[in-house]
Amino acid sequence: MNLREMTRFAWRGVTANKTRSALTTLGILIGVAAVIVLVAVGTGSSKAVQDQISSLGSNTLTVSATSTGGGGFGPGGGGPGGSQPTSQNATSTRAPALTMSDARAIAESDDAPHVLGVAPVVSASSVSATYNGAEHSVGTFTGTTPAYLLIDNTSVTDGRSFTDGEYEGHARVALLGTSVAEDLVGSDPADLVGKQVSFNGVAFTVLGILEEKGSQGPNDSDDRVIAPATAVQDTLAGYGDLSSISVKATSAAGVDRATAEVEAILDSRHHVTSDDRDYSVSSASSILEAATSSNQTFTVLLGAVAAISLLVGGIGVMNIMLVTVTERTREIGIRKAIGASRADIVGQFLAEAVLLSLIGAVAGVVAGLVGSRFTIIGIHPVVAPYSVFLAFGVAIAIGLFFGLYPANRAAALRPIEALRYE
Amino acid sequence: MSGQHAATVAPVPIAPAARPPVIEMTGITKTYGSGEATVHALSGVELTIERGDYVAIMGASGSGKSTLMNIIGCLDVASSGRYLLDGIDVRRLAERQLSLIRNRKIGFVFQSFNLIPRTTALLNVELPMAYAGVAAHERRERAEEALERVGLADRVHHQPSELSGGQQQRVALARAIVTRPVLLLADEPTGALDSRSSAEVLALFDELAAGGRTVVMITHEDEVAQHAKRILRFSDGHIVADDRQVPVGAPPPRWRTGAPA
Numbered sequence: 001m002n003l004r005e006m007t008r009f010a011w012r013g014v015t016a017n018k019t020r021s022a023l024t025t026l027g028i029l030i031g032v033a034a035v036i037v038l039v040a041v042g043t044g045s046s047k048a049v050q051d052q053i054s055s056l057g058s059n060t061l062t063v064s065a066t067s068t069g070g071g072g073f074g075p076g077g078g079g080p081g082g083s084q085p086t087s088q089n090a091t092s093t094r095a096p097a098l099t100m101s102d103a104r105a106i107a108e109s110d111d112a113p114h115v116l117g118v119a120p121v122v123s124a125s126s127v128s129a130t131y132n133g134a135e136h137s138v139g140t141f142t143g144t145t146p147a148y149l150l151i152d153n154t155s156v157t158d159g160r161s162f163t164d165g166e167y168e169g170h171a172r173v174a175l176l177g178t179s180v181a182e183d184l185v186g187s188d189p190a191d192l193v194g195k196q197v198s199f200n201g202v203a204f205t206v207l208g209i210l211e212e213k214g215s216q217g218p219n220d221s222d223d224r225v226i227a228p229a230t231a232v233q234d235t236l237a238g239y240g241d242l243s244s245i246s247v248k249a250t251s252a253a254g255v256d257r258a259t260a261e262v263e264a265i266l267d268s269r270h271h272v273t274s275d276d277r278d279y280s281v282s283s284a285s286s287i288l289e290a291a292t293s294s295n296q297t298f299t300v301l302l303g304a305v306a307a308i309s310l311l312v313g314g315i316g317v318m319n320i321m322l323v324t325v326t327e328r329t330r331e332i333g334i335r336k337a338i339g340a341s342r343a344d345i346v347g348q349f350l351a352e353a354v355l356l357s358l359i360g361a362v363a364g365v366v367a368g369l370v371g372s373r374f375t376i377i378g379i380h381p382v383v384a385p386y387s388v389f390l391a392f393g394v395a396i397a398i399g400l401f402f403g404l405y406p407a408n409r410a411a412a413l414r415p416i417e418a419l420r421y422e
Numbered sequence: 423m424s425g426q427h428a429a430t431v432a433p434v435p436i437a438p439a440a441r442p443p444v445i446e447m448t449g450i451t452k453t454y455g456s457g458e459a460t461v462h463a464l465s466g467v468e469l470t471i472e473r474g475d476y477v478a479i480m481g482a483s484g485s486g487k488s489t490l491m492n493i494i495g496c497l498d499v500a501s502s503g504r505y506l507l508d509g510i511d512v513r514r515l516a517e518r519q520l521s522l523i524r525n526r527k528i529g530f531v532f533q534s535f536n537l538i539p540r541t542t543a544l545l546n547v548e549l550p551m552a553y554a555g556v557a558a559h560e561r562r563e564r565a566e567e568a569l570e571r572v573g574l575a576d577r578v579h580h581q582p583s584e585l586s587g588g589q590q591q592r593v594a595l596a597r598a599i600v601t602r603p604v605l606l607l608a609d610e611p612t613g614a615l616d617s618r619s620s621a622e623v624l625a626l627f628d629e630l631a632a633g634g635r636t637v638v639m640i641t642h643e644d645e646v647a648q649h650a651k652r653i654l655r656f657s658d659g660h661i662v663a664d665d666r667q668v669p670v671g672a673p674p675p676r677w678r679t680g681a682p683a
Binding site: 002005012016330331333334335336337338339340341342343344415416419 | 492495497498517518521522524525526530532536537538539540541549550552553554555597601
């Protein structure tokens with residue numbers, strides 16, 4: 001018996017009980033679509049993070065304080081109370097990890113030829129902006145120097161940035177991201193320039209509106225406010241540590257040397273070595289590496305969950321094929337009596353199982369591609385071609401694998417017993 | 423005239439003496455179970471059926487006639503003894519070859535018709551040829567021809583559920599003869615039919631036997647058995663009576679006396 005013949009028998013078998021076949025197919029469909037969509041979500045989130053990181057600029061370094069090492073404390077403390085001597089004690093007994101003078105030292109040092117610009121960053125958290133009764137909770141409130149805009153590759157679209165004079169003078173001025181501005185005054189952010197907006201009750205004059213960066217992934221890059229660090233420390237953040245220091249290297253190629261120079265300056269100021277540093281210097285590329293590897297794990301996990309649903313779909317195929325074989329025992333007996341060989345019977349039922357999974361796989365690919373066009377939890381899915389072929393191939397293989405047992409069971413039936421079956 | 427070189431469409435001629443008998447059984451036994459629970463379904467059956475004969479095998483249920491039918495039809499294998507079907511020793515054949523033998527040498531007609539459900543009469547009749555690897559267009563021609571022969575030319579596209587019992591049995595008969603087998607094997611072919619349909623189906627068997635086809639029919643009705651040229655009575659696993667009504671070469675006794683085919 002040839003393949004066309006077998007496919008015809010299989011098709012008749014599949015269409016004999018349409019509801020049942022449709023439900024079985026649905027199992028495979030969901031599995032295949034899940035693999036495609038979830039891998040696309042993983043790939044999409046990976047891409048969003050990469051875009052976000054590369055938008056920082058490839059020659060930007062971030063110096064941030066770390067809790068490890070430093071001071072008069074042994075690592076981890078001791079005994080059950082080990083968790084006690086944390087930041088409160090630490091700040092009282094040793095100098096803050098990163099200070100304004102650290103930032104000034106890097107900026108003014110002659111030993112840092114690869115450093116183009118330095119900006120201290122003071123972050124104020126839970127800042128709420130109000131203007132004429134409108135209120136907005138600010139995502140990121142950054143206190144810094146005018147150099148920050150250069151380092152962050154940000155320009156001011158309406159109005160102007162603040163000056164070094166305003167920085168030194170603790171001027172209460174601010175630059176608003178478009179999301180913040182739009183939330184306060186509606187569609188035209190330029191209206192806010194020159195107006196007073198109060199942040200947690202402290203009035204700041206809006207000098208300009210920041211260029212729109214667009215949102216990447218779940219984070220809105222435009223939900224931010226930038227103000228002079230001096231004024232922010234006066235009013236919102238206090239005079240503690242800096243959150244970080246942003247450093248711009250002269251070029252992308254100079255990032256590694258700039259990193260070494262910054263580390264040399266800070267090591268001597270903090271009296272630490274590379275073994276017990278209380279800060280870390282990270283570049284866009286090092287963040288990218290870490291983010292990429294964690295995203296891969298994320299994608300693999302999503303793919304694994306989807307693969308399990310595909311497997312469950314395959315078990316559904318096997319289940320239905322076993323029912324089909326039992327139901328059609330008599331038919332199998334007739335076919336054997338009139339001359340069907342074992343191979344003919346195996347072929348017929350295997351073809352039926354594969355046909356079920358094939359229909360499910362095709363529909364699943366379509367559903368997966370359609371589903372990947374929607375934004376899912378703030379992520380634009382990016383369909384990975386390999387996931388389409390993999391899901392499709394695995395679905396067919398699952399049909400073959402899970403069809404084999406029922407088909408063999410059908411073929412092993414003895415004709416006289418099968419004919420007697422009611 | 424055998425299935426392997428079936429070029430002729432004309433009725434099968436009466437076999438010359440040189441051809442082997444269709445069935446040649448010596449010392450066939452069949453036992454089920456073992457030890458004290460052993461059941462002897464067949465105990466030493468000796469049976470020769472010549473080409474062109476029309477044999478009715480009679481017996482009460484439990485007499486072993488169904489076991490004999492399964493062995494003749496190569497659906498089951500004897501425990502011991504020798505069985506030559508058209509000169510081929512089937513006890514030595516593997517499963518794959520047995521399915522070939524069933525396909526090429528034997529046409530089955532069952533009491534419960536055993537058509538494939540949700541499949542048209544035409545496709546049911548084509549099925550054995552599909553397994554034999556006959557080309558599609560030839561298959562169609564031969565299936566239509568066989569259905570015409572059983573008087574169902576106008577029912578080719580009907581499904582079994584749309585046909586009466588008598589019509590279904592005639593489709594089954596068409597399916598059995600379409601491969602031109604050496605042996606037409608029928609198991610209570612009229613057992614599920616009313617008397618009018620029975621008469622139609624039996625007339626068809628007579629017609630085929632008159633055309634020289636070898637027919638073996640299992641039945642428990644005397645009325646049905648009277649159509650055969652030879653009647654075997656079966657009891658306790660062996661043949662107890664062997665009555666020849668007419669010679670092998672003669673037409674069946676009831677031919678053209680029943681309802682027209």
